[in-house]
Amino acid sequence: MMDVIIIGGGVVGCGVARELSRYKLNIALLEKTDDISNGQSKANTAIIHGGYDAKPGTLKAKFNVLGNKMYDKVCEELDVPHKRNTSLVVSFGPDGHAELEKLLQQGIENGVPGLSIIGQDELRRREPNIGSTAYEALLVETGGIVCPYEMTQAYAENAAMNGVTFYRQAEVTGIEKVEGGWKVISKAGTFTAKAVVNCAGLYSDVINNMVSEDKISIVPRRGEYYIVDKKYADAFHASIFQLPTKMGKGILVTPTVDGTVLLGPTAEDIDDKTDTRTTAEGLAKVLKFASLTWEHIPMRNFITTYSGLRAHCDRNDFVLGEAPDAPMFFNAAGVESPGLTSAPAIAQYLAEMIADKLSANKNENFNPIRKGIPKFREMNDEQRARAISINPDYAKVVCRCETVTEAEIREAIRRPVGARSVDGVKRRTRAGMGRCQAGFCTPRTVEILCEELHISPLEVTKFGGNSKYIESYLFEKGDNENA
Structure with missing residues (x-):
């Protein structure tokens, strides 16, 4: 019997694997596809969020702020490119001031440092290419950018270096309670373990509902994007958000750590967890709203379009920790935005909880350092x-x-x-x-x-x-x- 089986090879699953490898445990990670970082973690906005917009008291608010603080150290250890380029939440008229103030106070309540509202002069000094109707903005000094799939790969490589076994094309088809733990049935074989960690992203509801009567539901929320060529890498310094809506943080314009520029995403709830099409309607919406931020979008310099699916939970929050009626079954479910930012903190939280439950000793040979491929x-x-x-x-x-x-x-x-x-x-x-x-x-x-x-x-x-x-x-x- 193994100690821990992790289901899902996204940034959270690979992060949990790496953090658990700090302990003397026999750990395996099961990924349903041929590779890690094949779901949400390969197609998102690549933002390190400050934590101002999550509802106070939620797990999203807590782990966003904790995860943001961990990024510099984690990225240094794992040799992952990231940049504290700041974020700006822009209003496009005086009627947005009250909402900016609300976000400011909410961020302060969540414990976010470095927040302030800046006027038009300072906004244009920072971002000369901002749209002509931009009026003022919330400045988020702790905002940043990171490569999400490189982060996931770095976590996985470091976990493997420290003894974690990875199984790919290992879709989980069943989980059963057995004496002393769980039996996990997968397309790569049947495993038994004392503890199971559900990091299955869009399918985290399916995995949870196999073992728990405390049911959850995940709705795929599709976001569509454009990528602009590197020749416009310096068009904007900060990640430029527009005032958010109930469907998300709105259409943004942001540089990436690789030098391209992202426009997007949309937010469309769909039924199919595999539907990553881009649509004429969605891409038109991206252009319509992004043009508020960037009035002269260089459309001849689009490289490609893509879409990603977010795992939106019916509880409107992360579902973390041991299921109430399934001992030693741990969830990291409904981890949508700010999931990438929260991932280091979620991984540490779950690993410490599981290690404590298993009375695991520290792994004296754990090596936190991973070097990336020289570029x-x-x-x-x-x-x-x-x-x-x-x-x-x-x-x-x-x-x-x-x-x-x-x-x-x-x-x-x-x-x-x-x-x-x-x-x-x-x-x-x-x-x-x-x-x-x-x-x-x-x-x-x-x-x-x-x-x-x-x-x-x-x-x-x-x-x-x-x-x-x-x-x-x-x-x-x-x-x-x-x-």
Whole structure:
């Protein structure tokens, strides 16, 4: 019997895995898809929220503020790029002042430092490209940006370094109470453990409702985005929010740690937990409202569009901790925004609770340090020459748009919990994320995956499952072979 099984390989699940590896425990993480960071954690707004907008007294308010304070140390230990670029919540007329004041007082009540309301002159000094009707703003000095999928990968790699076992394509189909713990039935096999942690994101209601009469319901909330080319990286310094509504924090314009600019998201409640389409209506809404913030959006410089699903819980709050009628079954359910910001604090909270329940001893060999893959695009000439002298594959650029080398792609595959698909390589290296959107680098990336994983090109997928690039019938002999 294992000590702990974690269900779900998003930022919270991988964070819990890493924090639990601080203890002498036998831990496994089960992820339903072919890779970690394949759900909410791969497609969100990448914001470190200050914590001003969560309702006081909620778990969202508590863990947002706690998580925000942890980010600098966690990102330093895990070598994850992040930036305290501040946030601005902008009103577009004098009638918004009362709402800004309300957010200010709410933030103060939540314990958020560095909040103030700034007028038009200071707003335009900070953000010269802000829309002409921008009137004043709430300045959030603790706001920041981070790469969510790199954060998840870093957590997973560090957890694996410290002894956690990862199982992919391990969708959980059943959970049963057994003597001394739980039996977890998955597509990767059946496991037993003293404790189970539900970090299943959009499916956290399904997992909870397998074992508890304290039912919850998760509604997928779809948000659609545009990505603007890196040539506009300096258009805005802060993450620019508009006054929020009951459906979310509104359409925002924000730089990313990778130099692009995000516009979005929308907020549409849907029924299908797999429906990540973008729609003409949703993207039109993004442009309509984003143009308040950025009046002359450079539409010819859009790289791509995408959508992400948030796990909106019917309780309008996180569901954290031991289920009331299921001892040693722990939830991290309904973790929508500010879930990314809250993740370090949620992970620490659950890990400490579970370790205490299991009377676990500290792991004296725990190593909190993880180093990221050295990025050729960020090196100076001297560093590049040294990298090439050590590993000649650094001289072979595969992705021209993002200057990603063969060395980086091979390491992304070889690392603990490494890439198994083209999208897995993309999220670990940015190969395919540039202006041509993988038009140039995909063939070579496929070849490298085949070489490293010892598989046929017919087995390579975009993102696992049936997303194959090459269909086998193209290579089958038949009546048409000489046609």
